[in-house]
Amino acid sequence: MRKPNGYGSIKRLSGNRRRPFVFVISAEGKQKPVAYFTNQIDAEIFQADYNKTHHSRSLPAHQITLEELYHRWLPAHTADTAPSQSTLCSYENSFNHLSSLHHEPFTSLKYMDYQRIIDDMRKSGLSYSSLKKVRSLISLLSQYASKIELTNKNYAPLLSIGKNRQIRPHKPFSRQKINRLYNIIDAPGVDTVLILLYTGLRVGEMLALQKQDVHLRQRYISITHSKTAAGIRIVPIHHKIFHIIEARMKSPGQNLITDDTGKPYDYSRYCTLWRSVMSMIRANGHTTHDCRHTVATMLDNAGANETAKRRILGHAGGDITERVYTHKGLRQLRKCIELLR
Template sequence: MRKPNGYGSIKKLSGKRRRPFVFVVTKNGKQRPVEYFETQIEAEIYQADYNKIHKQHSLPGHKVTFSEAFFRWLPAHVADKEPAPTTISNYRNAYQHCLPIHDTPITDLKFADYQQILDIMKKNRLSYASMKKVRSLISLISKFAIEYELVNKNYASLLKIGKNKPVRSHKPFTRQQINRLWQCDVSGTDAVLILLYTGMRVGELLALEKRNINLRQRFIKITRSKTASGIRIIPIHNRILPLIESLTQTPGDYLLSDPSGKPYNYSRFCTLWYNLMSAIRTKHTTHDCRHTVATLLDNAGANENAKRRILGHASGDVTDRVYTHKNLRQLRKAIQLLK
């Protein structure tokens, strides 16, 4: 659709830039930049809002596309829920899988359009987890669209993704593998040992800020997690205390940062992970660390309620969930069962 005069324009700048798209307006005969963006759709949303606010002017007959709904929903969702960086990355990855419907008005999308996305993923042998994330994103955007009266139906509950068939079951680290980690000097070893002695999720570790580590009382406060039960306190095991103390002295606000102080994202952490697994001659997924902690605590006879508190698992028992409270001393007693 051709934009009216005075509506401003969007340009893509040359070269490699993090935000190559710029929205410009004409003032006194000269084009002046207003804001820069990573994608064109984000620039177009800003352009529409800018004209609506400053000039009380909207494009006639405009229909909100799936892409526009996504880029309007995401900032609001992040501000409201404060999801972990890995969760935001999952949203963006799921959005990319929806490429065939990016430019389709969300009012025109029906069950068959959404199901086709999942069918293509299944045909390409993408994982059950990936399809589940796409279905979840479709549900979240549909709820957003319903709230703003763009659509009146959420098709997510009708979408079929088949049954989950795990490629491999999780397996705990052996005592020999853990001992090899203690003797290893490959970059990232300290991070893996922290996972093996806390039971944290990788996303929780990557989002962990130094201000949420209490060295005097020796505990970690998890403030960002994928579940409500994940918001918790984890005692610091004696063996990893020196590792955490050392990491708190490095540049940056986050516990895991590179020498410049930049925090690690999941992709960069995976590079460290695979290099380290090769160094100790084994194959494990990052989630195997949580599986290891759960298994070792079970084998050591740890209190079940304390174990759930440490791992951030929800309790299905009303008594445990409502009336049983484990203080830091009791949790520390449980975590020290790890050898």
């Protein structure tokens, strides 16, 4: 669509730039750059908003596409909810699954358009979790569209994603396998598995730990980066891994979990280390999340206080009384974590 005179223009600059797109306007016979962007859709959104604000005009017959709606929604949603980096990556992946609809006007999209995407994902063998995340994104975008009075239709609740059939149910580590870890405790990466088994941390939470989050004197760890709000918590250091944490505090780097050079692990690199340890203790097939299941199972078997267990694992409370009125101090949490044998 040809844009009217005085509407400004978007140009792509040459070279390898972090923000190669620029929105320019004509001023005093010259083109004046107003703002720079990493992608064209952000530049077009800015252009439209700029003209509404400064000239009170919009492009005739302009319809907001799914792509434009997503790029308008994401900054607003991020400012309101402060999602974790993993959540932001999840939004991006889900949005990419909707790529065939990106340039369609959002108000023209119907139930079958979305269901077709879901069905194609199922046929290609994608997980139930991936389908659920796409449906969730569609719902969030629809809610935002209602908020800005674009449309009040939300097809997400109608979408069928099938049943969640676990390919491999999680299973706890046996006592024999845990003992094998202690037998080879000096092998690379073994200490990190024991940390997971005696804290209940998610692997992402462990890898994000900074040394400043570890309080050796008070014997607890502060979790400041987690996938959920309930995940922001403190976890007492079990006496069986205290010496492991102490040794890690003396290693190079700012992160608690690093390689010999002080470089922190990302998830992909850590998975390689994990598989090596699992091979050494003949536990191939176990995943990092099995450590959380092990902690939960052992605490259940030991009769742990349910609220304290939820606090340690970073699960949201089960009811309003537990969420609002029940407080568990470090002493109660330490009593709970020491039930692990």
